[in-house]
Amino acid sequence: MITVESLSKSYGAFRAVDDVTFTARPGRVTGFLGPNGAGKSTSMRVMVGLTPPTSGRATVCGRAFADLPNPGREVGVLLDASAQHAGRTGREILTIAQRTMGLPKRRVDEMLDLVSLSSAEADRRVRNYSLGMRQRLGIATALLGDPEVLILDEPANGLDPAGIRWMRDLLRGHADLGATVLLSSHLLHEIEVIADDLVVIGNGRIVAQGTKKELLAAAGTLVRTREVAALSTALSNAGVAHTASAATGGADALRVEAEAELVGTIALQSQVPLLELRAAEGAGLEEMFLELTADDQRDIRTQGAAA
Amino acid sequence: MTTPTISGTDTLPGTTTPTRRPDHPTPTPIPFARIVSVELRKCFNTRAGFWLMASIAIAGVLATTAVLLWAPDSELTFSTFASAIGFPMATILPIIAVLLVTSEWSQRSGLTTFTLVPHRGRAIAAKAVVTVGISIASMLLAMLFGVVGTLGGSALLDIDPVWDATTIDLANILLAQTLGMLVGFMLGVVIRHSAGAIVAYFVFSFVLTGLSELLASTQEWFTDLQPWVDFTYAQSALFNGSLDSEQWAHLGVTSVVWLVLPMILGLWALMRSEVK
Numbered sequence: 001m002i003t004v005e006s007l008s009k010s011y012g013a014f015r016a017v018d019d020v021t022f023t024a025r026p027g028r029v030t031g032f033l034g035p036n037g038a039g040k041s042t043s044m045r046v047m048v049g050l051t052p053p054t055s056g057r058a059t060v061c062g063r064a065f066a067d068l069p070n071p072g073r074e075v076g077v078l079l080d081a082s083a084q085h086a087g088r089t090g091r092e093i094l095t096i097a098q099r100t101m102g103l104p105k106r107r108v109d110e111m112l113d114l115v116s117l118s119s120a121e122a123d124r125r126v127r128n129y130s131l132g133m134r135q136r137l138g139i140a141t142a143l144l145g146d147p148e149v150l151i152l153d154e155p156a157n158g159l160d161p162a163g164i165r166w167m168r169d170l171l172r173g174h175a176d177l178g179a180t181v182l183l184s185s186h187l188l189h190e191i192e193v194i195a196d197d198l199v200v201i202g203n204g205r206i207v208a209q210g211t212k213k214e215l216l217a218a219a220g221t222l223v224r225t226r227e228v229a230a231l232s233t234a235l236s237n238a239g240v241a242h243t244a245s246a247a248t249g250g251a252d253a254l255r256v257e258a259e260a261e262l263v264g265t266i267a268l269q270s271q272v273p274l275l276e277l278r279a280a281e282g283a284g285l286e287e288m289f290l291e292l293t294a295d296d297q298r299d300i301r302t303q304g305a306a307a
Numbered sequence: 308m309t310t311p312t313i314s315g316t317d318t319l320p321g322t323t324t325p326t327r328r329p330d331h332p333t334p335t336p337i338p339f340a341r342i343v344s345v346e347l348r349k350c351f352n353t354r355a356g357f358w359l360m361a362s363i364a365i366a367g368v369l370a371t372t373a374v375l376l377w378a379p380d381s382e383l384t385f386s387t388f389a390s391a392i393g394f395p396m397a398t399i400l401p402i403i404a405v406l407l408v409t410s411e412w413s414q415r416s417g418l419t420t421f422t423l424v425p426h427r428g429r430a431i432a433a434k435a436v437v438t439v440g441i442s443i444a445s446m447l448l449a450m451l452f453g454v455v456g457t458l459g460g461s462a463l464l465d466i467d468p469v470w471d472a473t474t475i476d477l478a479n480i481l482l483a484q485t486l487g488m489l490v491g492f493m494l495g496v497v498i499r500h501s502a503g504a505i506v507a508y509f510v511f512s513f514v515l516t517g518l519s520e521l522l523a524s525t526q527e528w529f530t531d532l533q534p535w536v537d538f539t540y541a542q543s544a545l546f547n548g549s550l551d552s553e554q555w556a557h558l559g560v561t562s563v564v565w566l567v568l569p570m571i572l573g574l575w576a577l578m579r580s581e582v583k
Contacts, residue, residue, distance in 0.1 A: 045581070045582075045583070048422045048425070049421075049422070049425045050418065050421060050422065050581065050582040050583075051581045051582070051583075052579070052581070065422075065425055066425040066426060068425070069333070069334055069335060069336035069337070070334035070335065070336060070337050071422060071423060071424075071425055072422075072423045073334040074334065075422075077419075077422045079418050079422075080415070080418060082415070083414075083415035083416065083417075083418040083419070084414070084415070084416055084419070085353055085410055085414040085416040086414060087353035087354035087355055087356075087414070088352055088353050092352045093419075095348075096345055096348065096349060096352075096419075097419065097423060099341065099344070099345050099348070100337065100341065100342065100345050100423045100424065101334075101337075101423065102334075102335075102337065102341060125354060141419060
């Protein structure tokens with residue numbers, strides 16, 4: 001269990017993390033989602049005691065991280081796969097962690113097997129590792145102590161599709177055994193397929209949180225038509241809330257907060273031909289996420305150029 | 308925008324979720340001795356650590372050979388042989404102390420170190436213990452080289468072995484070696500950047516000493532002041548037999564100014580810093 005209460009972290013006038021509160025529960029994978037620079041990594045560093053918070057607190061397994069007697073045995077942490085001594089071999093890095101935690105030596109080989117690093121690869125220095133191999137080594141370090149809580153920052157970075165699939169199954173398996181898994185990502189689709197719960201963060205603040213089911217259910221219906229204005233008027237006349245949607249990549253879509261049947265009926269009565277009518281599923285979340293990302297000037301320019 | 312709270316447990320089968328898996332008892336705290344042994348291992352299990360150790364061995368063998376080949380028989384004494392390995396160790400080992408601290412930041416391995424041992428004070432204290440331990444071990448190694456060299460050299464050249472070091476001499480040299488190692492450690496703590504701290508170490512040990520010598524030889528007012536200001540100069544007395552009370556005072560004052568105060572400030576900043 002991870003509990004974050006009113007956590008804030010400021011750098012001068014800049015609030016990197018602003019009043020963040022959430023709980024990651026045992027037996028579930030909690031996705032920590034947000035665009036780059038949203039405050040995910042800072043929040044995670046505060047959780048594991050590497051960064052002092054400006055206010056608020058975080059507990060893991062019911063205690064402040066620093067009060068855990070042997071943190072590696074209770075919390076597996078992977079914050080940055082590249083943060084390893086480049087001059088050590090992969091095996092040596094695992095051995096250091098194994099000795100610090102006071103584990104039997106065979107755990108090192110077990111973990112190397114688990115993350116599919118061969119013996120020859122394990123004896124190479126990390127300097128010569130690909131990002132994917134570093135990521136596997138980092139996951140091995142995190143899982144070494146058989147912890148009941150996992151805190152992983154962008155663990156899929158650098159993994160190939162098969163590797164991402166492998167990691168997803170691995171984390172799912174851990175959660176099913178009762179572990180608390182918190183993983184961050186800036187990719188909605190990546191986290192959608194594995195997470196049970198979602199915490200969405202933007203500009204340091206939580207903008208949405210809940211079970212994946214709830215967040216996706218809140219999305220309503222997506223409708224596409226060439227006569228957007230006419231349909232919009234008809235929906236407004238019927239008192240149905242709707243917004244323009246960029247989910248299909250064009251300007252011909254609306255997201256409607258009503259069942260597909262009602263939308264179809266309104267369209268029929270107002271004689272507007274539809275191109276598509278379906279449950280919006282991730283569309284609401286996706287739009288919210290795009291909005292967050294769009295605050296970044298670079299993305300606005302790219303979108304303008306593509307249009 | 309809606310922000311429903313997580314109601315995850317509602318959807319789980321059963322009403323209670325075990326917060327701890329049954330086969331997982333609360334672990335015992337990590338003993339300090341274990342952290343020390345891990346930190347010791349970390350000194351030498353990197354490529355840099357390996358080559359620094361190798362360079363000491365190579366320099367020691369070359370110096371010992373040179374002593375045997377070219378030194379006059381009167382110089383084939385215990386202290387000559389001991390310093391043949393002692394000097395390279397005194398120069399190179401502080402770099403290991405520097406890297407022991409700085410690599411956690413420069414190589415960013417601190418992200419792992421300080422999450423496995425979240426009380427940074429314990430990890431840093433273990434590094435300090437290792438630093439002092441290496442000083443003592445290196446002294447013993449130099450003495451071993453001295454004994455073997457003296458016995459071997461005297462047997463080889465058929466002369467009497469000369470044991471020209473008293474216990475006080477050895478204790479003083481050990482103190483000097485420890486101070487040198489702690490300077491490396493201190494620079495690592497203050498600078499927390501490998502390249503920067505190594506440069507600082509060479510400036511500290513060699514450039515500053517040279518400047519101080521130059522100033523003392525050209526400026527009369529500095530000549531009397533030098534022992535109170537120049538840490539290396541004050542330490543050099545440790546290699547020349549026993550110290551009088553004024554020399555101890557020189558050593559004490561310069562140690563506080565150049566070693567203890569920066570170390571305290573460095574540790575204070577380190578404890579509050581953010582590990583990224």
